[in-house]
Amino acid sequence: MKSKFPGYIDNYLENNILNSKKVLVSFDTNILLNLYRYEKSISADIISQIRSLKRNKFFDIWLPHQVALEFNLQRKATFKKQERAIHAIEDEFKSFKKTIEGLSKIGGKNSEVFPLKKELGVHFDTIGNIIKDYLPKTRSQDSSDPVINNVYDIFNGVVGDSYSQEDMANIEREGEFRFSNNIPPGYDDEGKEIIYSYSGVKINAKYGDYILWKQLIDKASQEQLTVVLVTGDVKSDWQSKEYSRVRPDLITEFKLKTGQDFYALTLPDFQRFFDSKLKRKLSDKTTNEMIELTAKDNxxxxxxxxxxxxxxxxxxxxxxxxxxxxxxxxxxxxxxxxxxxxxxxxxxxxxxxxxxxxxxxxxxxxxxxxxxx
Structure with missing residues (x-):
């Protein structure tokens, strides 16, 4: 019976995934895009951790084509959003400074606001310079973008192939059936209304997770390796609240179609469970920041x-x-x-x-x- 329902077995991670001879580690789009949302030292720590997996004989790293495509499509909007946030802080500070200076003029030096303005004023230049240091000056250019250069370098030669238009048409038909029957993954994205293309092939964004799923299945079938997807999402079409882990129906489908094991973990959990296999560890600061950001996002x-x-x-x-x-x-x-x-x-x-x-x-x-x- 176990062979028919592998995903429903307790301690699946400990008994199956961690006992694998070799693990293919893949990454979801949010892991790469979030590199733009952390402070530089934390992004650098995560990048170094991913890079170290390439030198570890226990792991192979691989990026599904769908993830690489989504990352390239969304990365500029993601870091421009960070630029706008810093500029908004600068504008708020200038407005605050102007308000204090304006109020202090009412009543002159006898104003109750004047001593406050005088005390705050000695810090205005310092605060202004701190904000300027964080303002991205030329980050919109790839040559000054440390994230994109590192991502391109790390995943050079390990990005999967795209699908043809015929393949994509079949995926859309399958996806439509699965979504209408709440068959994971991807039905949480059903409301997406974005169409984009790659090399002349039309892609419907709402099927993005299902395309990723198909590419993971294809890769596992080809390489005959256990697959672990590192992700920052905790969506219900990937994660089971009842099992407090990846959905058992996903594990079962993957196993029956490929003969291989599948699991999904956040990066902090990946480090925790594969601790003995890792040659490099994330700092406590990085781990805590990632956990905190995931909690805020959800x-x-x-x-x-x-x-x-x-x-x-x-x-x-x-x-x-x-x-x-x-x-x-x-x-x-x-x-x-x-x-x-x-x-x-x-x-x-x-x-x-x-x-x-x-x-x-x-x-x-x-x-x-x-x-x-």
């Missing part, structure tokens, strides 16, 4: 969605919710933030199949519009 979204409905007081489309949050949220939006928003709405709407059965907050009324119940 919490508090429901309140922001509710704020959008309260602001407009009328039915909204997902695009309108995205637009409101993009312009009003104080958080550093992760690469997959629209997916998280969409999933959160679905999880709290009994009119869609992804409803979790708890808080039924939203009603789907027509043509993609939602309203508060």
């Amino acid at each position: 919490s508090g979204w429901l309140n922001e969605i509710l704020s959008a409905f309260e602001h407009f007081d009328n039915p909204l489309t997902l695009k309108e919710i995205y637009k409101f949050i993009a312009s009003h949220s104080d958080r550093d939006l992760p690469p997959s933030w629209e997916v998280i928003i969409r999933r959160t709405v679905y999880n709290h709407c009994s009119d869609v199949s992804a409803y979790l059965g708890k808080k039924d907050l939203f009603e789907k009324i027509s043509s993609g519009y939602y309203r508060l119940r």
